[in-house]
Amino acid sequence: MLEEWTMKLRNGYDPFKVKKDELEAVSLHYVPDIVQKICEERGEFLREKSASTYLSKVTVFQIWLNKNGYNKKFVADFKKEDAEMFLRWLTDTKGRNVSHTSRNTYLHTMRSIWKTMQEKAIVIKNPWTEIAKIKENRMGKLPLKASMKKALFSEFAEKDPELWLFVQFMYYCFIRPGELIKLKVGAIDLDDEKILIDGDISKNHKSEYVVIPPPFLEVLRQLNLTRYKYSNYIFSPDGCPGELPYSKDVFNRRHKVFTDQKGYNRRYTLYSWKHTGACDVAMSGANLKQLQMQLRHSDLQTTDIYLQSLGINDMGDLKAKFPSL
16 A cells, blocks of 8 residues: 555655645535536436435425525535534424424435435535434324314315315325326216226326215216316316326425414324225225225235224224123
8 A cells, every 4th residue: 555655656646636626626516506417317217206206305405505595605515514404494393394204305315416426526525424314203194083174174165175176086085195186087987986096197006996985976077077188187287177287295285284274283184184084984884895995905904904003993893892890
């Protein structure tokens, strides 16, 4: 090793000049510009859903950079302290107010972007790797209580009818929000009273049908969907079925406005309507196999585990018939 360095120095190697050249190279990139560039490059190699999630995290980061005057900050000057400020803003109630799980996801995304910068010799250090993940509270989403359902659907029907329709799709047909925003008019068959969840939009990439329960069937008939093209998205910024879908988190944000106003636990989310529908059907004594098919679970065991995670069990008869001492 000593001989190798001696030879380099004799041949004119100047470590101070190399360091200076490195610093000059990395100092030419502003944080917002290079982050956006890396995001676009990486997005080409990700699946659509992963790319969308990746982009959403970068978009939020860009908003924070703009708010805090980082537009003309060189990426070489972006330190651990700056990264920590962003992460604190994410979890702050006056910032994005995200969960610990989401905060850690942002951290992972930023680490990967800066790692790519290191590989491209754009930066020398990765400030995000110096920050540890925080403990996550992975308690799941909760099904809504009867009083919450009543309060919310009254508010939705009056103040946001489109959101009301969205949650009815979730409650009656157990369609996930990510699937719903991509659902098209042609997928709804009112004659046979069923909806096709195409493999292109479903979580498990399988094409499967769900039935339309009678209370919701009448709601869909009143929409007069035959007026629209089969290729139109059910939910569109046009306010009616249209050619463009909403972005991923629009309905989550709109739903959160109502739950925040009510002061509900953060575990009561838009997704809670799917859980609520499943719980209500299970508690009504419906056939478990049919419930499994409507949930599009691969087997009954998955449905059983799912219901148990929501606090549903088959102890009704036992409790009713249990003798007293």
